Structures are given as structure tokens and as C-alpha cells.
Amino acid sequence: DTEVTQTPKHLVMGMTNKKSLKCEQHMGHRAMYWYKQKAKKPPELMFVYSYEKLSINESVPSRFSPECPNSSLLNLHLHALQPEDSALYLCASSQDLPTGNDEQYFGPGTRLTVT
Amino acid sequence: GQQVMQIPQYQHVQEGEDFTTYCNSSTTLSNIQWYKQRPGGHPVFLIQLVKSGEVKKQKRLTFQFGEAKKNSSLHITATQTTDVGTYFCAAPRSSASKIIFGSGTRLSIRP
Numbered sequence: 586d587t588e589v590t591q592t593p594k595h596l597v598m599g600m601t602n603k604k605s606l607k608c609e610q611h612m613g614h615r616a617m618y619w620y621k622q623k624a625k626k627p628p629e630l631m632f633v634y635s636y637e638k639l640s641i642n643e644s645v646p647s648r649f650s651p652e653c654p655n656s657s658l659l660n661l662h663l664h665a666l667q668p669e670d671s672a673l674y675l676c677a678s679s680q681d682l683p684t685g686n687d688e689q690y691f692g693p694g695t696r697l698t699v700t
Numbered sequence: 701g702q703q704v705m706q707i708p709q710y711q712h713v714q715e716g717e718d719f720t721t722y723c724n725s726s727t728t729l730s731n732i733q734w735y736k737q738r739p740g741g742h743p744v745f746l747i748q749l750v751k752s753g754e755v756k757k758q759k760r761l762t763f764q765f766g767e768a769k770k771n772s773s774l775h776i777t778a779t780q781t782t783d784v785g786t787y788f789c790a791a792p793r794s795s796a797s798k799i800i801f802g803s804g805t806r807l808s809i810r811p
Contacts, residue, residue: 618798625806626803626804627788627801627802627803627804628743628788628801630798630799633798641798675742675743677743684792685730685731685791685792685793685798685799686730686731686748686792688733688745688748689743689745689799690745691742691743691744692742693741693742694742
């Protein structure tokens with residue numbers, strides 16, 4: 586199984602809502618990532634988890650809260666988002682420690698619209 | 701900070717024509733990766749280049765890593781409509797355990 590799954594595929598939320606994005610992989614990968622991608626732009630790294638511990642936070646606003654309940658799951662909790670947070674949120678995983686030397690497997694993404 | 705510049709931003713070609721996208725870095729890279737993202741899709745890993753001057757081929761795709769390991773190219777011979785998408789290079793950031801994506805080259809094809 587070389588698949589990263591993400592739910593939901595689409596999400597529309599108001600600025601006062603709380604929602605969560607979910608990501609799952611069963612490849613035994615020990616590094617997992619959240620990226621944000623705006624239209625016609627490259628993915629921008631938000632968070633990196635290594636062996637279930639947060640190793641990189643790219644100065645992401647606290648209205649985004651990541652969680653790694655176990656080695657296969659990664660969540661992104663959303664609260665009080667702004668319309669400019671509307672984007673495609675991509676989850677990715679790679680085999681070992683996040684050194685930048687491993688290929689990353691991306692999920693299909695969650696397309697988020699904040700109204 | 702470290703950046704990876706990618707050109708061109710867009711390329712529109714006739715089906716059957718060749719296509720090339722280039723990535724350039726101001727610093728030496730330990731490796732470079734290439735990803736393809738179809739319209740409405742997600743990035744998919746294509747290849748990783750590690751050695752100076754390395755050339756790798758995947759059917760009609762040829763990937764090169766420069767001798768100084770500061771630049772790379774992806775060349776597609778005789779494009780097909782299935783090649784449509786955005787091609788990103790990505791390289792490790794020297795001071796952190798992550799990769800930085802180039803700005804991408806969007807390829808569109810006239811049938």
C-alpha cells in the first residue's frame with residue numbers, strides 16, 4: 586500500500602467554526618508533513634512530524650494545530666480561520682527521518698474554503 | 701535564505717514538440733527531486749538525482765543534475781497530452797530537515 590489518504594476532500598467552513606483535517610498512511614513511514622498550496626503556487630511546508638514528534642513548525646499561526654496520534658495518523662485542527670487560509674492542504678509522508686533525501690508521498694489533499 | 705529558481709513559469713507547446721524546465725540554486729545541493737502535479741491533483745514524485753553530472757531517463761523524460769550540483773533540468777521528448785501538468789523541482793534546505801519546492805513550470809499542450 587503506497588497510498589496516503591486524506592479526509593475530507595472538500596471542506597467549507599465559517600470563520601468561527603472548528604474543524605479537523607485527517608491524514609493516514611500505512612507504509613510505515615516515520616516522517617509526516619502538512620503543506621498548504623495556493624492556486625498556481627508550489628506547496629508551502631507548514632509542519633513536520635518525525636517519529637510522532639513535532640520537529641518543524643514553519644511559524645504557522647496558532648489557528649492551525651497539528652496532532653500526530655500515532656505513526657499512521659496526522660491531524661490538522663482548524664479554528665477561527667481567515668478567508669485567506671482557503672487553499673489546498675496536502676499531507677505527505679516519507680520513509681525515515683525528514684532529511685530532505687527521501688521521496689515524499691502526497692495525499693490527494695483537502696480543498697478548504699473559509700467563508 | 702536558500703531558494704530554488706525554476707524557469708519558465710509557463711510553457712504551451714504543440715503536441716509532439718519537446719519541453720524543458722530548468723532549476724537553479726545559488727548554493728550546492730545534496731540532491732534534487734522532481735515532482736509532477738496534474739491539474740486538480742497532488743504532487744507525485746518522479747525522480748531524485750544525487751550525483752554530480754547525473755543523467756537519468758524515464759521513457760520520454762530525461763533528468764540532468766549539473767556538474768556543480770547547482771542546477772537541474774527535466775526534458776520531455778515528443779510531448780503527449782498526458783504530460784500536461786505542473787513540474788516542480790525540490791531540494792533539501794541546507795539548515796533544516798525539509799525540502800523547498802521551486803516555483804514550478806506549468807505545461808499545457810495543443811492537441
